[in-house]
């Protein structure tokens with residue numbers, strides 16, 4: 215049985231490939247642009263773009279299971295059409311826990327993921343969404359060479375390691391277990407506490423500079439997601455961002471800790 219991992223170069227996609235290989239599953243990896251030798255030799259690498267249904271159709275030939283990222287809302291209908299034609303046994307789609315979080319209703323990130331989910335739910339596909347709430351990899355955007363600029367440094371969330379998201383996705387691909395709750399890490403940590411853990415693991419002091427929402431709007435005016443992110447931070451500062459037990463229910467073990475995640479990414483921080 216072959217699994218196509220669409221977005222196999224992404225943080226989560228790459229971990230899905232690794233974990234399927236560890237189970238001796240056949241894996242086809244798709245990327246938008248093929249580079250040389252970035253996957254183990256037993257992985258078949260193909261080119262596919264969610265915005266180009268023909269490329270997707272070719273990548274799906276002979277495949278029984280599919281992992282994919284959320285397509286852009288304007289790509290969803292085309293992606294679903296091609297998937298329905300390919301008729302796989304399982305489609306696992308990376309979505310967002312914000313879809314299930316009442317306080318996120320109306321937030322543009324949550325609503326985009328909801329629109330994609332609604333389209334998949336209405337299709338004739340054996341579909342399972344995977345819903346992480348806050349990815350630990352967001353923190354790789356922090357430039358540790360300078361004071362780290364944070365809106366609401368005390369805002370607490372429970373970021374999840376990409377390996378745990380992938381482990382839940384692989385469970386959804388290879389079993390019939392329910393995997394659709396909000397996925398989080400095991401501990402609520404403020405942004406400041408996370409900076410302190412990074413400093414401890416890197417072995418050098420790090421500074422934090424607090425930004426107002428107005429500062430952030432100016433600094434990130436190019437980002438279409440800034441209002442949604444400010445919204446999430448406001449909720450988190452008010453204690454509205456949960457740590458759930460879903461990863462443990464699905465995997466039968468505690469989620470990996472934030473410290474573990476930092477140790478795994480020690481060399482990725484600027």
Ligand SMILES: NC(=O)c1ccc[n+]([C@@H]2O[C@H](COP(=O)([O-])OP(=O)(O)OC[C@H]3O[C@@H](n4cnc5c(N)ncnc54)[C@H](OP(=O)(O)O)[C@@H]3O)[C@@H](O)[C@H]2O)c1
Nearest residue numbers: 221223224225226245246263264265309310346347348349
């Ligand atoms: N940030 C959060 O806290 C958060 C919370 C909940 C959910 N999420 C979800 O998690 C995702 C990020 O996961 P990640 O860290 O693993 O992302 P990532 O490392 O940035 O990887 C994204 C992958 O998506 C692929 N991709 C993008 N557009 C594509 C297209 N048109 N066709 C085919 N592949 C395409 C990219 O492929 P190439 O490498 O080939 O370009 C890349 O491999 C977000 O997009 C969001 O949906 C994020």
